[in-house]
Amino acid sequence: MTFVLAWKHAKHVYLCADSAVTYPSLPPDSDLTTAFGENSGDSTNSLVDERAMKLVNLGQAIVGLCGDYSIARRVLLALRDELIHQPPKEAFSAALRDYEPQDDLRKIKLVIAWPQGTEAVACGYNADGGGRIEDLESDHAFRLSGTSMHRELTIEAIAKVTKSAATPAQQLACILSLLQSYGVNRNYLQEGIGGAYCGAVVTPSEIKWQGDIMYIITQPGQYLTHAITTRIRDNVLTVQTTIGSRTKVMAELLSSGPLDDWLSEHKFEIEGVMSDYSFDFVSFLTAGYPICTVVEMNGAEKSADLRMPKVVAVLGSDELQMELEMSARVREATVQPSIAEDSGTVRPKLTFFEFAPHQCEMTVR
Incomplete structure (x- = not known):
């Protein structure tokens, strides 16, 4: 399984995708856990690894894919060849029409989005399981695969975020953070979903990747926490984590070109990510509760709500963890769950703090 999401609002199209890939047996270079600490499982007689970038930027259009990767x-x-001769929707239709054998197309789901001058446009193939191309209407979403919980809670969050005055970059960061938080409290990797997520916004004039995000997995009452970063450069996703002190690079060669060339060009940038305080957003994912708290940083080292974390070594271990300083309102947001009044059950909570210049003392955590 996989989870690819696309929605349209205010002439923009947003896409998000996980990085989990299911194998009959794990490749020899696989890790036992994802960058977010999710354990690979074999509950479906297969094994899952975090290694795919499922959003592919072809220049004129960007595609989200799930299902059988080879197909x-x-x-x-x-599609890439057809885009040379005709517009994206016609190229998409031709690529699907000419595929043989046609029955194999039942094994995949795709969404394609592109800028079209006055608005961004998107359509999906097999989004509803009907084996046809369907236009993505404004304030609607395509949810390709995923569990019913993923689909329902995510649609609720999209409705809430799009009603706010948030910018496209802010909206995307919030939904990416919510998706990422699912795996912190339950191991969906055993269902073929999880790992690091990536996202993009298609505006009326261009395709824009997500901002740089530092995710911090925190538990109420703990001083030290884990951090994971996601950055996209030249269509390649870099994920760094203090869980095992690892770096993962994920790419699709159709959009990135030879990975060795990319690594050579970006080597020093990759090595310095964890000591670089220039992030667009910091997202706190609370373990134990479905709480997601997003703080906009705009590349600053400190704001009114957060001083960028410092990397510290854990005594007697090769792992790295984080020391944090945050405002009282952010700290409260990360520990206070949302309780439904009608049932008393805990509901997922997404809180966003817009960037404000540093002015006051912070709470040390």
Whole structure:
């Protein structure tokens, strides 16, 4: 399984995708856990690894894919060739129409989005399981695969975020953070969903990748926490984590070109990510409760709500963890769950703090 999400609002199209890939047996270079600490599982007689970038930027259009990767990639190859001669929707239709055997297309789901001058446009293939191309209407969403919980809670969050005055970059960061928080409190990797998520916004004029995000997994009452960063450069996703002190690079060669060339160009940038305080957003994912708290940083080292974390070594371990300083309102947001009045049950909570210049003392945590 996989989880690819696309929605349209105010002439923009947003796309998000996880990085989990299911194998009959894990490749020899696989890790036992994802960057977020999710454990690989074999509950479905298969194993899952975090290693795929499922959003593919073809220049004129960006595609989200799920299902059988070999089939989806053949469609992408045909689409790339068709884009030379015709507009994205016609190219998408031709790539699917000419695929043989047609029955294999039942094994994939795709969404394609592109800028079209006055607005961004998107359509999905097999989004509803009907084996057809369907336009993405404004204030609607395509949810490709995923559990019913993923689909329902995410749609609730999208409705809330789009009603706010948040910018497209802020909206995308909030939904990415919510998706990422699912795996902190339950191991969906055993269901084929999880790992690091990535996202993009298609505006009326361009395709824009997500901002740089530092995720911090925190538990109420703890001083030290884990951190994971996601950055996209030249269509390649870099994930760094203090859980095992690892760096993962994920790419689709159709959009990135030879990975060795990319690594050579970005080597020093990758090595310095954890000591670089320049992030667009810091997202706190609370373990134990479905709480997601997003703080906008705009690349600053400190704001009114947060001083960028310092990396510290854990005594007697090769792992790295984080020391934090945050405002009282952010601290409260990360520990106070949302309780439904009608049932008394805990509900997922998403809180966003817009960037404000540093002015006051912070609470040390």
